[in-house]
Amino acid sequence: MKKYFLAVLVENKPGVLTHVSGLISRRAFNIESISAGYTEEPSVTRINIVVSVESENELDQVVNQLGKLIDVIKIVNLSKSPSIERELVMIKVKASKETRADLVGVVDIFRAKIVDVTSENVVIELTGSQSKIDAICEVLSDYEIVEIARTGTIALSRGPVPVKAM
Amino acid sequence: MKMNGARALLESLKNEGVDMVFGYPGGVVLKLYDEVYKMNFPNILTGHEQGAVHAADGYARASGKVGVVFATSGPGAANLITGIATANMDSIPLVCITGQVANPAIGKDSFQEVDVYGITTPITKHNYLVKDPNELPRVVKEAFFIARTGRPGPVSIDIAADVFNTEIDFEYPEEVNLRGYDGKNPVNAAEIDEVVKAVEKSERPLIFIGGGVTSSDTSEIMRSIVNRLGCPSTSTLMGLGCLDADTDGYLGFAGMHGSYGSNMAIQNCDLLICIGMRFSDRVTGRVKDFAPNAKIIHFELDPAEVNKNVQVDLKVLGDLRESLPIFLDKLDKSTTDFAEKFSAWKDESIAKGNEHVFSWTEDGDKIKPGALISKISDICDDNTIAVTDVGQHQMWAAQFFKAHNPRQFLTSGGLGTMGFGLPAAMGAKVACPDKNVVLFTGDGSIMMNIQELATIADHDIDIKIVIVHNFILGMVGQWQRLFYNHHYSASELKCKRDFVKIANAMGIRAYKLTKAEELTTELPEILFSKGAAVIDVFVPQEENVLPMVPGGKRLDQMILGNS
Numbered sequence: 206m207k208k209y210f211l212a213v214l215v216e217n218k219p220g221v222l223t224h225v226s227g228l229i230s231r232r233a234f235n236i237e238s239i240s241a242g243y244t245e246e247p248s249v250t251r252i253n254i255v256v257s258v259e260s261e262n263e264l265d266q267v268v269n270q271l272g273k274l275i276d277v278i279k280i281v282n283l284s285k286s287p288s289i290e291r292e293l294v295m296i297k298v299k300a301s302k303e304t305r306a307d308l309v310g311v312v313d314i315f316r317a318k319i320v321d322v323t324s325e326n327v328v329i330e331l332t333g334s335q336s337k338i339d340a341i342c343e344v345l346s347d348y349e350i351v352e353i354a355r356t357g358t359i360a361l362s363r364g365p366v367p368v369k370a371m
Numbered sequence: 372m373k374m375n376g377a378r379a380l381l382e383s384l385k386n387e388g389v390d391m392v393f394g395y396p397g398g399v400v401l402k403l404y405d406e407v408y409k410m411n412f413p414n415i416l417t418g419h420e421q422g423a424v425h426a427a428d429g430y431a432r433a434s435g436k437v438g439v440v441f442a443t444s445g446p447g448a449a450n451l452i453t454g455i456a457t458a459n460m461d462s463i464p465l466v467c468i469t470g471q472v473a474n475p476a477i478g479k480d481s482f483q484e485v486d487v488y489g490i491t492t493p494i495t496k497h498n499y500l501v502k503d504p505n506e507l508p509r510v511v512k513e514a515f516f517i518a519r520t521g522r523p524g525p526v527s528i529d530i531a532a533d534v535f536n537t538e539i540d541f542e543y544p545e546e547v548n549l550r551g552y553d554g555k556n557p558v559n560a561a562e563i564d565e566v567v568k569a570v571e572k573s574e575r576p577l578i579f580i581g582g583g584v585t586s587s588d589t590s591e592i593m594r595s596i597v598n599r600l601g602c603p604s605t606s607t608l609m610g611l612g613c614l615d616a617d618t619d620g621y622l623g624f625a626g627m628h629g630s631y632g633s634n635m636a637i638q639n640c641d642l643l644i645c646i647g648m649r650f651s652d653r654v655t656g657r658v659k660d661f662a663p664n665a666k667i668i669h670f671e672l673d674p675a676e677v678n679k680n681v682q683v684d685l686k687v688l689g690d691l692r693e694s695l696p697i698f699l700d701k702l703d704k705s706t707t708d709f710a711e712k713f714s715a716w717k718d719e720s721i722a723k724g725n726e727h728v729f730s731w732t733e734d735g736d737k738i739k740p741g742a743l744i745s746k747i748s749d750i751c752d753d754n755t756i757a758v759t760d761v762g763q764h765q766m767w768a769a770q771f772f773k774a775h776n777p778r779q780f781l782t783s784g785g786l787g788t789m790g791f792g793l794p795a796a797m798g799a800k801v802a803c804p805d806k807n808v809v810l811f812t813g814d815g816s817i818m819m820n821i822q823e824l825a826t827i828a829d830h831d832i833d834i835k836i837v838i839v840h841n842f843i844l845g846m847v848g849q850w851q852r853l854f855y856n857h858h859y860s861a862s863e864l865k866c867k868r869d870f871v872k873i874a875n876a877m878g879i880r881a882y883k884l885t886k887a888e889e890l891t892t893e894l895p896e897i898l899f900s901k902g903a904a905v906i907d908v909f910v911p912q913e914e915n916v917l918p919m920v921p922g923g924k925r926l927d928q929m930i931l932g933n934s
Contacts, residue, residue: 223488227492228493269675276551
């Protein structure tokens with residue numbers, strides 16, 4: 206299985222996410238993550254999809270099927286060009302007096318941030334590649350993780366050309 | 372001009388040239404139907420919403436125009452679903468208009484509320500929920516554009532009830548403006564150069580025609596290409612009629628119940644030229660062994676169909692209306708004498724096909740389905756549209772009814788929807804009143820939308836309904852005989868139902884044929900008489916549709932049986 210990052214520009218209309226997510230489930234595509242948000246153009250939403258496929262052919266299927274949706278304006282496979290991929294995670298970990306110093310150490314090593322502290326826990330925030338986030342989750346599993354929220358990966362091409370002009 | 376939303380919708384439909392709506396009223400569309408009444412808008416009330424949507428589908432298949440359906444919210448809309456899915460699988464242009472509960476009631480589990488937008492998402496080309504009355508004209512414009520352009524398909528418009536009552540300033544848009552869809556599918560001519568080279572190199576090419584040739588109206592040019600190449604040809608079930616069944620070298624349709632000649636030619640050819648088809652599992656047999664010796668070429672409008680089920684060697688993306696003329700032109704410029712080069716292979720393919728033609732064995736004075744359909748095919752002229760339901764009779768009709776033109780053989784191919792036939796035949800007749808419409812149905816299928824007999828009677832829709840009556844769900848029974856130890860589990864239809872009485876009670880005359888000689892003495896007169904008629908034809912129960920490629924087998928592993 207290989208992962209690809211797709212930037213999907215869609216009309217900013219109600220129901221578009223239903224169309225995209227419905228298609229993904231109906232065609233049984235393997236999706237690692239999906240996230241959506243506003244863009245520099247108010248009428249356009251950008252959906253970031255990380256898709257996991259066996260072959261280039263399967264990837265073509267995902268792109269071509271998504272391309273058939275009327276509300277999809279453009280799809281770019283960002284894995285084909287140099288791009289930056291980032292994910293944000295927030296992790297709530299139990300922190301006693303004994304473990305807090307250790308946790309701060311972990312946070313420093315990963316260049317993460319502590320964004321909330323109580324007498325019982327800390328909330329750690331980290332932005333990075335998916336593997337880096339996987340790594341901090343792995344290390345923190347030695348402590349008591351209360352909950353994790355991840356955004357899924359978003360990606361942007363390097364250089365001056367935006368996806369809409371690709 | 373100021374008008375309410377209901378009126379604006381009907382004016383929009385008029386702008387799109389809609390001359391018939393099939394539908395069923397109900398609570399939230401009362402305002403719409405009131406405007407229908409005031410405008411005397413042409414419409415047919417069916418017996419069931421499913422009948423309405425299949426009728427619109429049959430109308431679209433027969434005419435090439437967009438079929439239009441009205442239904443109310445909740446159960447009305449839900450009853451359309453099978454019909455929408457049927458049209459979606461076969462790329463049939465429909466616009467399905469449903470009322471939704473009023474804006475303030477949406478999402479409250481209100482009376483007769485169902486999430487039509489959600490339900491129709493996976494089975495439409497596109498869908499809308501209209502909550503703002505000012506959007507209605509634009510949405511209707513877009514819906515028709517989307518339904519009929521590119522690869523056609525059904526579009527659903529769900530409209531909140533208060534939209535019908537609200538006054539708007541009506542102006543029908545001149546054009547659509549969709550950033551993600553322009554309906555155009557340009558062709559890269561360089562791709563066709565490669566195809567011509569491949570044809571020049573090939574020794575045993577086979578042309579394989581799908582329903583895309585019907586929906587793009589490219590049958591004429593397709594015939595010229597077949598003629599120019601002089602190689603054998605075949606089609607899918609949906610491609611029946613694109614070539615005249617009597618075309619020299621045409622081997623019949625291919626696939627699970629397709630002809631021996633076609634299936635063998637697919638397995639033996641060295642070049643398979645596929646035009647406007649999607650490699651359904653019914654047509655490929657075991658997919659990894661499909662056309663094992665062939666380079667496969669795919670002319671296709673929808674990029675998502677290329678390499679979906681079968682890996683192809685060359686593709687020509689884009690509209691067949693553009694690619695096929697270029698292909699013909701390039702063939703004409705080639706120095707190869709194709710007809711000469713391929714003539715031996717064509718003769719060989721025809722001879723192979725002749726080893727096992729579609730056939731039946733006579734059995735005393737019993738009427739055999741093959742004999743029945745052949746007879747009808749023989750006595751009907753080209754001005755006849757054959758419509759089928761789904762099951763054994765459908766396959767027999769595909770085998771024995773000779774379609775000479777596109778849109779002459781209408782059948783539910785992809786979804787295989789029992790109950791499609793009767794309403795679809797009704798829609799076809801409404802679309803083409805000057806044509807003779809013959810429905811082939813079964814004693815199973817007819818029961819699924821039999822209420823439409825009343826609609827046909829009410830509107831004097833002259834179709835001939837041939838029930839291939841074998842007292843069993845025939846195709847289910849065939850599989851049970853062949854693969855489930857003859858266990859007729861929930862498939863036998865006891866002989867208590869009397870279709871003559873049912874038809875008479877609905878206001879339609881009916882006849883029962885039980886003896887072979889009646890195909891000559893009775894059948895022609897009934898077929899050519901004026902007005903709708905049900906012809907209930909008793910046939911033996913244990914007749915198989917053959918040949919048959921069992922599930923998971925290669926196309927050349929057919930059960931041939933009695934042929």
